[in-house]
Amino acid sequence: MDFGLSQDQVLLKDTIRRFLDAECPTSRVRSVMEGPTGHDPALWQGLVSLGVTGLAVPADFGGAGLELLDLALAAEELGYNATPGPFLASALAAIAIAEGGSEAQKKRWLPRLADGTALGTFALGEADGVWAPEDVVVEAKGGKLSGAKALVPNGAIADVIVVAARGEKGPGLFLAERAASGVTAGDYNGVDMTRRLSHLKFEGTPAEAMPGGLAAAGRTRDAALVLLAADAYGGCRRMLDMTTRYAKQREQFGQTIGAFQAVKHQLANLACELEPSLSLWWYAAHAFDAIRDQSERHAALAKSHMTDVYDRFARDTTELHGGIGFTWEYDLHLWFRRAIYDRSLFGDATFQRERAAGLAGW
Amino acid sequence: MDLSFSAEYEKFREQVRAFLAENWSAEDAAVEPPADERNALGGPIRVDPRATEFRRKACERGYLYPHVPKRYGGGEKSPDPLAQTIIADEFRKTKAPHEMIGQGPSMLVPTLIEHGTEEQKKQFVEGTILGKIKWCQGYSEPGSGSDLASLRTKGERDGDDWVINGQKIWTSDAQNADWMFCLVRTEPDAPKHDGISYILIDMKTPGLTVRPLRQMTGTADFNEVFLENVRVPYTNLVGDRGKGWIVSRSTLKHERALIGSASMSRRVFDGVALLAQFTNVRGRPAIQDAVIRDRLVQLEAKLLASEYHGYRQLTMSARGEEPGMAALVSKLSSTTLGYDVAKLAMDVMGDRGALAPGEPEAPGMGMLVSAYMWSLGVLIAGGTANIQRNIIAERGLGLPRDAAASAGRK
Numbered sequence: 001m002d003f004g005l006s007q008d009q010v011l012l013k014d015t016i017r018r019f020l021d022a023e024c025p026t027s028r029v030r031s032v033m034e035g036p037t038g039h040d041p042a043l044w045q046g047l048v049s050l051g052v053t054g055l056a057v058p059a060d061f062g063g064a065g066l067e068l069l070d071l072a073l074a075a076e077e078l079g080y081n082a083t084p085g086p087f088l089a090s091a092l093a094a095i096a097i098a099e100g101g102s103e104a105q106k107k108r109w110l111p112r113l114a115d116g117t118a119l120g121t122f123a124l125g126e127a128d129g130v131w132a133p134e135d136v137v138v139e140a141k142g143g144k145l146s147g148a149k150a151l152v153p154n155g156a157i158a159d160v161i162v163v164a165a166r167g168e169k170g171p172g173l174f175l176a177e178r179a180a181s182g183v184t185a186g187d188y189n190g191v192d193m194t195r196r197l198s199h200l201k202f203e204g205t206p207a208e209a210m211p212g213g214l215a216a217a218g219r220t221r222d223a224a225l226v227l228l229a230a231d232a233y234g235g236c237r238r239m240l241d242m243t244t245r246y247a248k249q250r251e252q253f254g255q256t257i258g259a260f261q262a263v264k265h266q267l268a269n270l271a272c273e274l275e276p277s278l279s280l281w282w283y284a285a286h287a288f289d290a291i292r293d294q295s296e297r298h299a300a301l302a303k304s305h306m307t308d309v310y311d312r313f314a315r316d317t318t319e320l321h322g323g324i325g326f327t328w329e330y331d332l333h334l335w336f337r338r339a340i341y342d343r344s345l346f347g348d349a350t351f352q353r354e355r356a357a358g359l360a361g362w
Numbered sequence: 363m364d365l366s367f368s369a370e371y372e373k374f375r376e377q378v379r380a381f382l383a384e385n386w387s388a389e390d391a392a393v394e395p396p397a398d399e400r401n402a403l404g405g406p407i408r409v410d411p412r413a414t415e416f417r418r419k420a421c422e423r424g425y426l427y428p429h430v431p432k433r434y435g436g437g438e439k440s441p442d443p444l445a446q447t448i449i450a451d452e453f454r455k456t457k458a459p460h461e462m463i464g465q466g467p468s469m470l471v472p473t474l475i476e477h478g479t480e481e482q483k484k485q486f487v488e489g490t491i492l493g494k495i496k497w498c499q500g501y502s503e504p505g506s507g508s509d510l511a512s513l514r515t516k517g518e519r520d521g522d523d524w525v526i527n528g529q530k531i532w533t534s535d536a537q538n539a540d541w542m543f544c545l546v547r548t549e550p551d552a553p554k555h556d557g558i559s560y561i562l563i564d565m566k567t568p569g570l571t572v573r574p575l576r577q578m579t580g581t582a583d584f585n586e587v588f589l590e591n592v593r594v595p596y597t598n599l600v601g602d603r604g605k606g607w608i609v610s611r612s613t614l615k616h617e618r619a620l621i622g623s624a625s626m627s628r629r630v631f632d633g634v635a636l637l638a639q640f641t642n643v644r645g646r647p648a649i650q651d652a653v654i655r656d657r658l659v660q661l662e663a664k665l666l667a668s669e670y671h672g673y674r675q676l677t678m679s680a681r682g683e684e685p686g687m688a689a690l691v692s693k694l695s696s697t698t699l700g701y702d703v704a705k706l707a708m709d710v711m712g713d714r715g716a717l718a719p720g721e722p723e724a725p726g727m728g729m730l731v732s733a734y735m736w737s738l739g740v741l742i743a744g745g746t747a748n749i750q751r752n753i754i755a756e757r758g759l760g761l762p763r764d765a766a767a768s769a770g771r772k
Contacts, residue, residue: 001365001366001367001368001371001444001447001673001680002363002365002677002680003363003365003670003673003674003676003677004674004677004678004681004683005363006363069363240759244759244760247761248760248761248762255762256762258755258761258762259761259762259764259765261748261751261752261764263761264751264752264755264756264759264761265748265751265752265755267755267759267761268694268750268751268752268754268758268759269751271687271691271754271755271758271759272691272694272695272698272751272754275671275687275688275691275695276667276668276670276671276691276695277667278671278674279667279670279671280663280666280667280670282363282670282674283666283670286363286365290363290364290365291365298666301659301662301663301666302663304660304663305660305663305664305667308660350656353655353656353659353660353663354652354655354656354659356659356662357655357656357658357659362635362638362639362649362655362658
């Protein structure tokens with residue numbers, strides 16, 4: 001019975017944290033997010049060399065063969081740092097292929113996703129708020145994809161796209177390359193500038209069916225929910241750290257504002273919300289590999305809960321800062337924006353809770 | 363991360379089971395309901411001689427009261443939270459008596475072990491942990507709630523005695539208690555935290571009166587205790603004179619991680635989930651209502667977070683890690699959750715929530731209405747929610763201490 005991190009996991013977090021502290025201060029976050037693609041190959045290479053991109057890729061295909069929990073711990077640290085780029089997108093492509101790909105597909109893509117020479121993404125969402133793999137309408141008939149995908153993480157820079165689509169045998173997963181014929185990709189103007197969202201259109205694009213089908217699509221969605229929850233937790237931690245520090249420095253009425261009970265209590269409420277929530281996403285991440293019958297429901301619970309908490313953090317910490325928190329120059333809005341991304345993508349909190357109710361038989 | 367127990371602990375579990383099979387039968391279990399059930403029902407704690415005998419044997423094996431030395435009747439074992447969890451699980455399954463609930467075993471005993479004289483330990487510890495001596499806590503006063511250190515109950519030395527005058531309030535179980543451990547101002551000229559002594563008072567002493575205090579729930583679980591020229595031996599002082607504040611705080615060090623603090627909320631939540639499936643509101647089960655479903659899942663996520671937070675604290679404790687913020691938020695987090703779950707219960711009951719506890723037409727005999735009111739009681743008791751927020755902000759986040767609250771404190 002041990003519900004805590006191993007020494008290796010603590011070390012992993014520290015290593016990523018130290019790297020990002022040194023290499024990715026908010027000045028760099030801002031320059032990357034204001035750049036044309038939202039992607040910085042040099043920063044990405046740094047994450048690759050730490051092993052972040054290969055954490056959950058099976059060892060037979062060039063990865064570390066660790067679990068979703070390890071990947072989620074990385075997501076937490078990237079969330080703390082507001083790291084820009086395709087971490088989530090590429091991680092989900094790797095999970096989808098590891099879960100549902102053929103041997104040939106794994107062999108072709110996993111080593112490249114692990115060593116960072118290829119970027120990937122998971123295209124699940126569609127118009128009208130479709131985030132359930134069984135509800136997709138994009139068609140994959142006769143080895144060709146047609147239709148549009150919405151809100152795809154970093155879709156415009158992905159080399160390989162795992163597409164949830166409706167094939168001859170029903171909904172499942174299909175592999176396409178962005179360079180293939182009939183693909184149109186572009187970025188939206190998204191609230192979170194650190195993680196680009198793309199629209200993809202397929203017109204007779206060649207695609208290979210993945211044998212894992214609908215089940216693998218569901219697993220990848222579950223992984224996405226856990227990784228978003230972990231990102232949200234990291235972001236909350238950062239916002240609490242920044243605001244606590246500010247409350248100890250800022251003086252009004254002749255004292256630091258952190259001495260006022262109104263401020264103390266608002267911060268204490270946030271800490272009280274955040275502290276137990278860690279264990280919920282830890283459990284959900286652990287369940288993905290170790291307690292599979294609880295995995296789907298826990299992913300939905302962790303995502304909905306954690307993004308609700310993040311939303312509250314975003315609003316309360318901005319309010320606690322006063323005017324400075326509302327400026328572009330102050331960094332807090334980087335996380336405010338990431339909170340909106342985390343709650344919007346892969347199905348919002350209300351949708352996840354309705355799923356969880358159904359999964360309980362309610 | 364591994365949520366199973368190692369082979370070594372599974373073997374320990376077998377030993378505990380064998381001990382239980384030999385020493386506690388289903389027939390015995392019918393005699394003494396488990397502590398948490400009794401707690402929910404209220405009423406005085408009853409201790410059957412069979413339970414006392416069982417506890418004595420369990421102490422000999424080191425299964426109960428590991429922090430109490432053998433010579434005072436305890437289990438005397440080095441702390442092992444995982445073993446404690448297994449013991450608690452197995453004892454619960456067979457409804458075997460676990461450690462006594464109440465403020466005597468949980469607060470007085472650790473305090474006596476750290477600060478008491480040899481005579482005090484011999485006189486009180488074994489009797490208390492076996493349930494023969496029942497205690498109440500004389501801390502709060504009408505004018506001293508959150509600001510406990512402002513207390514005014516006065517103790518003066520008169521020869522070999524203390525003469526005590528004043529009033530205590532919110533005294534749980536005073537009507538059934540044999541003794542009270544009490545904070546008394548004995549040094550009126552000292553700064554407020556330095557003028558208090560920790561004194562043990564026999565509840566049968568002349569001049570001491572207990573008056574039940576009826577709460578908003580309609581029942582009387584608390585009391586007021588009036589002390590008028592109450593004369594107790596000087597040797598009933600625990601620790602040094604004037605050091606009562608520090609003596610009373612030492613109990614905090616002995617408070618074990620709040621494992622299972624979510625258990626009451628879990629019981630109410632499971633009740634609500636069932637109720638929502640079997641209660642019809644305007645012709646269909648409440649569970650089909652989108653708002654009820656949403657709130658139910660929202661609270662379940664918080665409840666699970668709280669339960670897994672317990673696993674995390676257990677692990678930290680087993681590893682010897684400082685619990686820090688994880689422990690500081692426990693009370694506010696679990697009592698807020700309890701309040702939210704009870705509120706949902708009221709909403710699921712709809713109009714039936716208007717029926718009082720005991721009314722046969724009330725769902726579950728009105729237990730959920732009672733839980734709804736009690737959820738506020740526990741939010742206040744033992745340090746209100748706002749006091750908890752101060753603690754989290756000051757000790758957890760390192761924000762400045764409240765100037766008025768820390769006045770005169772070292």
